[in-house]
Amino acid sequence: MISRLEELKSKCETALQNADTVSGIEDVRISYLGKKGVLTDILKGLKDLSNEEKASVGQAANQIKTQITDAIDAKRHALERDEMNAKLVSDTVDVSAPGVGRGSGASHPLHRMEKLIVECLGRIGFSTVSGPEIETEFNNFEALNIPASHPARDMHDTFYMKDGGVLRTHTSPVQIRAMQTMAPPLRILAPGKVFRCDADVSHSPVFHQIEGLLVDKHVSFAELKGTLEFFLRSLFGDSKKVRFRPSYFPFTVPSCEVDLECVMCKGKGCGICKQTGWLEVMGAGMVHRNVFKAVGYDPEEVTGFAFGLGVDRLAMLYYQISDIRLLYENDARFISQFKGAA
Numbered sequence: 512m513i514s515r516l517e518e519l520k521s522k523c524e525t526a527l528q529n530a531d532t533v534s535g536i537e538d539v540r541i542s543y544l545g546k547k548g549v550l551t552d553i554l555k556g557l558k559d560l561s562n563e564e565k566a567s568v569g570q571a572a573n574q575i576k577t578q579i580t581d582a583i584d585a586k587r588h589a590l591e592r593d594e595m596n597a598k599l600v601s602d603t604v605d606v607s608a609p610g611v612g613r614g615s616g617a618s619h620p621l622h623r624m625e626k627l628i629v630e631c632l633g634r635i636g637f638s639t640v641s642g643p644e645i646e647t648e649f650n651n652f653e654a655l656n657i658p659a660s661h662p663a664r665d666m667h668d669t670f671y672m673k674d675g676g677v678l679r680t681h682t683s684p685v686q687i688r689a690m691q692t693m694a695p696p697l698r699i700l701a702p703g704k705v706f707r708c709d710a711d712v713s714h715s716p717v718f719h720q721i722e723g724l725l726v727d728k729h730v731s732f733a734e735l736k737g738t739l740e741f742f743l744r745s746l747f748g749d750s751k752k753v754r755f756r757p758s759y760f761p762f763t764v765p766s767c768e769v770d771l772e773c774v775m776c777k778g779k780g781c782g783i784c785k786q787t788g789w790l791e792v793m794g795a796g797m798v799h800r801n802v803f804k805a806v807g808y809d810p811e812e813v814t815g816f817a818f819g820l821g822v823d824r825l826a827m828l829y830y831q832i833s834d835i836r837l838l839y840e841n842d843a844r845f846i847s848q849f850k851g852a853a
């Protein structure tokens with residue numbers, strides 16, 4: 512029996528020498544020391560031997576088991592070390608190679624434009640308020656003097672929600688919410704996304720507006736003109752000409768469109784301004800008394816003016832971007848050009 516054990520030991524040692532991977536070592540371990548391993552079998556058979564044999568064979572078997580276990584562990588550690596060393600050699604890292612840089616991002620021009628507008632008008636006391644993008648029809652239309660039968664409803668190409676709400680078609684409903692919750696005087700800006708159900712090369716179904724509202728006693732059209740001239744000249748330069756043309760909006764009367772001397776051709780006429788020398792940049796007017804009535808303000812007590820402008824269009828003029836789609840393509844190469852811009 513002892514000689515069988517010795518033979519087993521030398522066979523195992525040979526098998527270990529031949530094993531050249533960690534998994535090969537594991538196979539050797541299982542075949543000798545596993546539940547059904549050769550040595551395990553012998554140890555199980557000890558109980559059938561005579562007491563005398565049991566002592567001598569048992570001692571020898573345990574000794575050999577310890578030796579085999581140690582040999583397996585030693586070989587495994589050696590192989591693991593070799594495998595690690597081989598990996599370290601093949602996976603060399605050139606620490607002197609230049610890294611793959613991740614440049615810092617840049618704010619989107621729309622975001623920059625909005626910030627500039629808010630900062631500029633903030634200097635003359637306008638503070639920013641916000642409202643939800645899903646609005647009630649009352650806040651988006653009725654309260655702004657656009658009843659259901661009003662033809663202006665058709666102009667708005669509205670997205671209607673299943674529950675009766677609408678995606679706001681302009682930021683004007685934020686004025687309504689502000690006036691419903693705050694007493695005059697009021698001087699607010701409402702920047703945000705607005706939605707219209709039309710999309711083609713020059714229209715996006717979502718775009719950005721900023722709405723301004725000033726309400727106080729005895730506010731006049733002269734103050735509207737002064738405020739908007741200050742605003743446009745702060746952004747585009749003191750020498751820029753600004754003109755006001757009569758227009759129509761349901762929620763203001765009188766209403767006007769505000770034109771800025773073309774930023775490309777400086778008034779001479781070019782493709783951008785369609786040879787007129789002027790660019791239409793915003794709409795404005797004195798708040799309609801029906802709007803004051805809808806929010807519980809007394810139109811005999813207060814007057815006010817409101818203005819609204821498209822941030823996308825203003826950003827295109829300010830940064831001289833030729834194609835509106837560039838603003839929505841999210842191309843990092845385009846956006847990174849505005850790093851460091853005002």
Ligand SMILES: [Zn+2]
Nearest residue numbers: 773776781784
């Ligand atoms: Zn021009």
